[in-house]
Amino acid sequence: MAATIKDVAKESGVSVSTVSRWLTGGPVSTHKREKIQLAVQKLNFVSNGAARSLVTKKTYTLGVLLPDMYGGFYSEILRGLDQTAQERGYHLLVSSSHNEQREIVRAIQAMQGRVDGLVVMSPDIDAASLQSNLPARLPIVLLNCYVEGDAYDSINVDNYGGAYSIVRHLTRLGHRRIALITGSLVNHEVRERLRGYEDALRDAGIEVASSMRYVGDFNEPSGHRGALELLHTPERPTAIFAMNDGMAIGAMAALRTLGLRVPEEIAIVGFDDIPTSQYLEPPLTSVHVPIFEMGQRAMERLLMAIQEANAHIRRQEKFPTSLVIRRSCGVGQRS
């Protein structure tokens, strides 16, 4: 068994209270302090976090719920979360692969009593079931979740604006047949990006054709499949807009195997601007999303919510995107 505070007290001949006071930085006489330190060393004592947080009601741990962990996007988010947490002396309790409502709730419940707050990232969670399953009082920040109203702190991206601007960029370059590789359509972010795509086409006087659309799943292989499929359409697209960089990468690989040159024969653009994208050949034009910063910001807001407790004012933030023009769309500066 690991040594407890009682063992230390006995070994050093002081009371439990005094050892505890030493642990928490209270005033202890030099004499006793030395004895305690000796005993701690000897017994290899480390205080038990569970017991501690049971009484203090602080865990210095924050829960993070992710739908997945694959790829440059989630790892950047996690990095942003982790760095900020780390700076403030917090740890992260991570749990991924949650797509279903029920799973998320289960994971949240398992974290109860082990975390001081929660960052939930799940594009398809619904607010109602969150509310009814969440222990009251647990500070929470929603990242890229769709919720109406101001019941939660949330952080989102301007999905509509980003998609609109990159598709408009393509239309301005003269493209008229712009194919689309989407993620799952139940995903709210996907729907927003879709709206941006369609509006940009319409505003350019282009008809939206459903043959120009392939439903992927945000991973490389689906981008690959999507590109192959879209090239079979009677009127071959001159450009492909993939709803994230992962699928754009997959699509580019597919085009390469077909011997199609990017961007000369077909343009391709993505969304997210993950770190990898700049190193592709040709470098990928994409909608820049400040991924790392969003992670940071989510964590900052969560820590704020924890600190301010009930005085906390909830806010919904929407991060702007920006167009990063590289060579894959056919006109960028070299990079």
Next chain:
Amino acid sequence: MAATIKDVAKESGVSVSTVSRWLTGGPVSTHKREKIQLAVQKLNFVSNGAARSLVTKKTYTLGVLLPDMYGGFYSEILRGLDQTAQERGYHLLVSSSHNEQREIVRAIQAMQGRVDGLVVMSPDIDAASLQSNLPARLPIVLLNCYVEGDAYDSINVDNYGGAYSIVRHLTRLGHRRIALITGSLVNHEVRERLRGYEDALRDAGIEVASSMRYVGDFNEPSGHRGALELLHTPERPTAIFAMNDGMAIGAMAALRTLGLRVPEEIAIVGFDDIPTSQYLEPPLTSVHVPIFEMGQRAMERLLMAIQEANAHIRRQEKFPTSLVIRRSCGVGQRS
């Protein structure tokens, strides 16, 4: 305040013991079960993890210590760890950015009582200080750490063999001036890879030149700087071996800005074979390391150690690498 088990007991008119028994799946009469369920629903009760693990001494949480979180390597490791943990009903308590000995120890101590075991990944931790600071009995698996003897379970990569084989590949292609971009030389993995590089050169009758070496830090920018520096040497290298793919990517970007074609004018190879590498142009020849699998395996071994408790037999595993020949070294099959 969140509701406690006592509140539930009072609300439903049964004893605390009975509620607890219901929670843990013990036998409870239908009648009381219903009452309890009602009360739980009404009070929105979720049992407190800290209290629970204080008495059961199980947390269903595993600690993970990483030196950093940036890049394809760590995120793959983490994914492997997380997936396996998830499958077995465990969560991950993650803490990164630990390079110094002291920081690691502090992080481990902070996790005491909150985790059932630990995966420590820190190429420059030393076994002695681990041992003296670690609470006895806490199962632990070392990932890519250098420790002598069999005091710990550990998982490593065949760094020497990997480096040797990729450098030999280059010499067989006729390269004689093979430059090297390393990571920090205090890192044990770096030293092993260095050894492999040097032996491969010697075995090919090539003299090891210190002018052909640039000390980087495993991140892209240092690869970029390294490539620029190495091209200034009197005898320009015909190939560059970067000790990880991140630096290889940085180096490739540098060569591109200089207008040097890869692999025609200069070959470049990496180490790790992160997911990104296959999508580069040209695709990067690298030493494949089963990153995800190593994460999985580390977690499996940790869970074993936990399950078997004192009957556990420690083992040191070394994962083999394999050469992945793509185009960046000048001879690969197209991909």
Next chain:
DNA sequence: ATTTTTTGTGGAAACGTTCCCAGTTTCATG
């Protein structure tokens, strides 16, 4: 019908801390 087993029940003692409280010592200060 009696005994034995199973099933269900609540009281109370843990688990390893912190922190309040009441008390004791130490130490300037007038």
Next chain:
DNA sequence: CATGAAACTGGGAACGTTTCCACAAAAAAT
């Protein structure tokens, strides 16, 4: 040298669970 403040001390009650125990009621076996 009294006096009040400050520093220090240990006892013990929390914190929210589980689990051991003793026992009662119901079911099964004799």
